[in-house]
Amino acid sequence: MKKQYDILVIGSGIGGLVSALVLAKEGLKVCVLEKNNQYGGNLQTFSRDKLIFDTGVHYLGGLSEGQNLHQYFKYLGIIQDLNLEKMDEIGFDKITFENDEIEYPHSQGYDNFVNQLSEIFPEERENLISYVDEIQNVCNQFPRYNLVGDGKYDEDILYINAKDFIESITSNKKLQTVLSGSNFLYAGSAKTPLYVHALTVNSYIQSAYKCTNGGSQISKLLIKQLRNYGAEVYKHSEVSEMIFDEEQILKSVKTKNGKKYFAEKFISNIEIKTTLDLVGKEHFKKSFTKRIDELEPISSCFSVYIVLKAKTFKHFNFNYYHYKNEENIWNQSDYSEENWPESYMLSATASKQNPEFAESLTILTYMNYDEVKQWENTFNTVAEEQERGKTYEAFKTEKAEKLISEIEKKFPELRYQIKAVHTSSPLSYRDYIGGYKGNMYGYTKDSSNPMKTIFSPKTKVSNLFLTGQSVNMHGILGCTIGAFNTCSEILGKELIDERLTQVLNQADEK
Numbered sequence: 014m015k016k017q018y019d020i021l022v023i024g025s026g027i028g029g030l031v032s033a034l035v036l037a038k039e040g041l042k043v044c045v046l047e048k049n050n051q052y053g054g055n056l057q058t059f060s061r062d063k064l065i066f067d068t069g070v071h072y073l074g075g076l077s078e079g080q081n082l083h084q085y086f087k088y089l090g091i092i093q094d095l096n097l098e099k100m101d102e103i104g105f106d107k108i109t110f111e112n113d114e115i116e117y118p119h120s121q122g123y124d125n126f127v128n129q130l131s132e133i134f135p136e137e138r139e140n141l142i143s144y145v146d147e148i149q150n151v152c153n154q155f156p157r158y159n160l161v162g163d164g165k166y167d168e169d170i171l172y173i174n175a176k177d178f179i180e181s182i183t184s185n186k187k188l189q190t191v192l193s194g195s196n197f198l199y200a201g202s203a204k205t206p207l208y209v210h211a212l213t214v215n216s217y218i219q220s221a222y223k224c225t226n227g228g229s230q231i232s233k234l235l236i237k238q239l240r241n242y243g244a245e246v247y248k249h250s251e252v253s254e255m256i257f258d259e260e261q262i263l264k265s266v267k268t269k270n271g272k273k274y275f276a277e278k279f280i281s282n283i284e285i286k287t288t289l290d291l292v293g294k295e296h297f298k299k300s301f302t303k304r305i306d307e308l309e310p311i312s313s314c315f316s317v318y319i320v321l322k323a324k325t326f327k328h329f330n331f332n333y334y335h336y337k338n339e340e341n342i343w344n345q346s347d348y349s350e351e352n353w354p355e356s357y358m359l360s361a362t363a364s365k366q367n368p369e370f371a372e373s374l375t376i377l378t379y380m381n382y383d384e385v386k387q388w389e390n391t392f393n394t395v396a397e398e399q400e401r402g403k404t405y406e407a408f409k410t411e412k413a414e415k416l417i418s419e420i421e422k423k424f425p426e427l428r429y430q431i432k433a434v435h436t437s438s439p440l441s442y443r444d445y446i447g448g449y450k451g452n453m454y455g456y457t458k459d460s461s462n463p464m465k466t467i468f469s470p471k472t473k474v475s476n477l478f479l480t481g482q483s484v485n486m487h488g489i490l491g492c493t494i495g496a497f498n499t500c501s502e503i504l505g506k507e508l509i510d511e512r513l514t515q516v517l518n519q520a521d522e523k
Contacts, residue, residue, distance in 0.1 A: 018044045018245075020503070021266065021276035023252050024447070026054025027489060028481035029282025030235040031496035034089055037242035039504060044274060045244065046266070048251030053232030054282075054446055055482075070228030071360050071375065072100060072332065073489055074216025082216065084160055085493050088516045090241075091234040096225040101331045103129060105221035108194030109335045111422070117191040118331075119218065123149070126218050130191065140183040144192060145218065147178070151211035157494045158212065160513040171463035175210035176203055176343050190339040197334060197358050197377070199487070200311040200453055203343045206460040209486070216490055223330075223362075231489070255279075255292050263292075263476050278476045280499060285468065285483040286449050296474050304465065308483075312346035313439030313451035315354075315380035317413045320373055323364070325430040328371040333359040335423065346379040354378040354416055359423075376416055382439045382450040384408075392444050401440070409436045454487035470499040478502055 020036050022029045025047035037043045045052075055070060075082035076097060086092040102125065104118025120129040123145045131138040154170050156162025179192050193201065199213045224230055236246050254267040265275040281288040286305055294302045336342060336356045348355045357378040361371040382389075385408075391401040413436050421427050439451030448455075458466045468484045480499040482492055501509045 015273070015275055016044075018042045018274065018276040020044070020278050020280060021046070021274055022280045022282055023266065024048075024054065024282030024481065025052040025232065025236075025246070025248075026282050026447075026481055026492065027231065027235075028484075028492040028496045028499070029054075029280065030232060030239070031085075031089065031493050032280050032282070032480050032499050033244055033246075034235055034239050034242070035497065035500040035509075036503065037239055037244040039508075043239070043242075043244040044276070045239065045246045046250040046252055046268065046274065047246070047248045048269075048447075049445060050248060051229070051445075052236055052246070052248060053229055055228075070224060070231070070489060071358075071377075072105070072217070073097075073222050073224065073228075075219050075490060076222045077220035080216070080219050081158060081160060082490050082493065084513075084516050085490075085497070087519075088513065089235065090238050091231065094230075094234050096230060097222040098225050098330075100221040100223060101329075104331050105217060106195050106332050106334060108191050109333055109423070110190070110339050111335075111337045116333075117194065119195060119214075121218065121220055123218060130188070134185060134188050137183055137185055137188055140185075140188075144179075144182045147182070148211045148215050148218070151208055152215045155208070155212065155494075157497055160517055161510050171206055171208055171467075172460055173207040174203075174460040175201065175205045175207045177460075178207045178210075187339070190336070190342050193342050194334050194336070195332075196342065197345070197356070197379075200346060200379075200457075201343060202346070202457065204457060204459040204461070205343075206458055206463050208463075209458055212486060212491065213488060228489075252283075252291065257296075261296065261474075263474055278478065278503060280478045280480055282481045284447050284449050284481075285479065287447065288479065292474060292477065298473060301473070308456040308466065310382070310448070310450045310452035311454050311457050312379050313382055313442050313448070314377050314453055315412055315416070315439070316437045316441075317376040317416050318373065318435040318437075319376070319417075319427075319431055320433040320435075321371055321430050322432045323372075324367050324370045326361075326371045326374070326424070326427070328363045328369055329361050330363070333357075333423070335359065335419075337419075346381065348379065348381075353380075353412075354419055357416065357419060359420060374420075376420060378416060380412075380439055382443075382452075385438050385440050385451075388440060391440070409438060412436070412438075449483075455483040469502075470495070471502045 019041040020043045022033045022045040025045050033043045033045050083092055102121040104120055106119040107116040109116050118129045120126045126145055127141040130141055151170060152158045179189050183189060199209050239246055251269045252266045253269045255263055256265045258264050263279055265273050267273050289305050345356045357376050360375050362373045364370045364372040388401045388405045413434055442448050442451035456466050470478050470480060478499050480496050485495050497509055
């Protein structure tokens with residue numbers, strides 16, 4: 014029997030799952046296909062030594078009542094079931110530097126953010142107020158950031174450079190680096206537009222939470238909701254072919270295991286370069302395919318996951334962003350082998366039995382794909398296991414040692430507190446998340462040419478739509494907003510506005 018759907022979604026990252034759920038809630042017959050063993054893209058978790066580790070989602074912003082992600086998740090019917098822990102309000106992120114004992118906090122709440130940094134930089138209070146005001150102003154320019162807006166914004170805002178903006182706010186070099194200090198969240202470079210910085214950091218300043226038991230609970234809850242609305246969701250279903258009719262209308266897809274799925278409309282939540290290859294470049298304008306070909310992937314990363322011995326390492330409820338060289342804060346991914354790692358992000362997970370102690374640590378740092386290129390023809394996932402060999406394992410062990418040695422400068426006892434060490438490289442991110450060359454957040458955005466990396470969800474193939482981090486903004490919030498934009502193209506902006514206005518009105522009534 015041939016199965017026919019209204020909507021077929023390829024890829025189960027958050028953009029695909031949210032798009033699918035918004036459409037299923039409107040009564041459409043929806044199917045989601047995922048190639049891997051686990052749904053969720055960057056929301057995936059993995060288990061080692063009976064502990065859960067996140068691959069991509071280490072913390073979330075905007076989840077307090079009335080804030081944007083809270084309201085989106087409320088509409089999707091998952092907010093009430095999320096297990097969340099609020100991070101340290103005095104400093105959810107702490108920016109630190111080699112040879113400087115001060116831990117510079119990024120605090121929750123705009124006033125708190127200004128007050129905490131003003132204690133360290135008393136003469137900078139007015140500049141800090143200007144900073145948080147302008148960050149909010151930039152975010153308010155994007156209609157869906159606040160769920161519903163008039164749909165028009167000043168495009169000039171896209172051309173403002175983040176580094177230039179921060180340097181215009183204050184001439185204090187140290188404060189400039191502190192305000193830029195969490196730019197690992199978007200792989201900040203000297204090209205990064207201000208809107209990327211603002212949309213990323215603003216949500217965390219509003220509120221910052223960790224997902225207890227990992228980010229995969231978000232994808233599990235979305236899938237539960239999808240099934241409640243009659244949608245079908247399948248894993249181990251990698252799409253290998255797009256099938257068109259004589260009139261060049263996309264009719265169906267074929268998976269690697271030979272199954273065919275027919276639909277009226279299709280949404281690709283997979284990497285934009287992969288989408289193009291799958292659909293066939295002949296279906297798009299040459300100018301569009303050239304634009305995609307020229308996209309520069311954002312750097313990937315190397316991760317070390319440390320299992321700690323019980324009751325040895327005191328828990329901290331914030332993230333460290335640490336830098337060896339503060340001069341270098343906007344080009345961290347451009348490192349030399351001798352100086353690697355130039356910086357790292359460090360977070361801890363509290364022990365269930367003894368919450369004052371940490372049970373594990375996660376350390377992330379930049380790693381360029383070229384470092385693992387010699388093993389690029391190997392693929393290793395739960396769905397498709399393949400050994401990469403002893404040289405690869407030795408490479409990862411050496412890199413883990415170097416990274417742990419850096420952490421030891423801050424925590425000298427660490428070596429004696431480690432029970433086990435696990436690692437992932439750009440190849441892990443490529444194979445599990447599907448990022449081109451393992452890129453963390455899509456493609457390099459450039460304030461001198463911002464439109465190059467902003468794509469319409471609508472394509473030249475009349476019934477094919479795009480969503481996900483490589484279409485516009487990355488992150489949980491970015492991809493959620495992107496999914497609503499994709500659904501606006503399918504259902505009409507008016508209907509989406511109406512649904513989200515209902516959520517806002519409920520909040521106002523409270």
